[in-house]
Amino acid sequence: MSHRPQFLITLLLLLSAFIYIRFLSDVRAVPLKRGLNQFPTHIGEWVAIQDEAMDKKTLDILNVDDYIMRHYQNHNGHSLWLYVGYFQDQKEGAMIHSPKHCYPGGGWQPIESGIQT
Template sequence: MTQGIKPSSISFSRALLASAMMLITLLVVNYFVLFKEVNPIKPLAEFPTRIGSWSGKVDHFEQRIYDILGVDDAFLCDYRLPDGGQIQLYIGYYMSQRQGDMIHSPKHCMPGAGWDITKTSIEPLSVPGTNPARKHIIRLILEKDGKKQVALYWFQSRGRIISSEYWEKVYLVWDAIIKHRTDGSFVRLISPIIEDEAETTRDMTQFAKELFPILDQFLPGSEAS
């Protein structure tokens, strides 16, 4: 009988790989490559507060949160449907990424805020008229003090929709070397689960489909001046 690899060994290997990838990323973007800062196509302050049937109210984090995130531009808005559905949208944009000013993953931030991640999955989306039309985004189920939330997020950087923290770092290093660019953005949706997890996810993925064409008007693609 062949013995399987122990979970602890797998976890250690993944942690070691992630640490090595982060070290390589920091070395490349801080010391070995000259790169340009890229402005958003339009300031995120101009982002629409009405998306389809959703109406939004702009909100803000405390300044210390923005300082920790290291963003160059950001947008936070609470959107609602007439029937009471609600989604919080956050977009963080980085003109360039260096040590201390790099995109933060919710997989690290949410547990620090007391939220347990109980499920993780990749959600496929088809959004005709955008590039690429077929996209994949990350879904988390979060729980804290008996309350549950669905979070959908992705990294939208230099023309790519990325649904992996690992590949986000790989592409960051690649584009820093090849394109001399490290600009990027992080897009996150959060909605409370009132009754049904699947229904909440459906509402959020539909919102995301309407969101993508608008994001293309603000976030630089594969070619940037």
């Protein structure tokens, strides 16, 4: 028994899905309700002590629609940096990327990763 018809049908379905996703899907942009600069400056014991701005070259490379890069500190003097990049829609040249790859590429060494509530 030949598997050629099954292979061709599978190939046709995959090709159709690719064409639909790449050219025909109507991806709606999701606008922010307010700018990321409205993110709280006090979160529990953490207080924002400094907002950082990216240079033009970095912004041009990221092609981010909005971002916040903020330094927080608690009463013990411990620090953390918060970066949130917002991309209104996902398209070639304006896509999110994983901090697991981005930070080491920028010379940072992650110490811990997790969810805090």
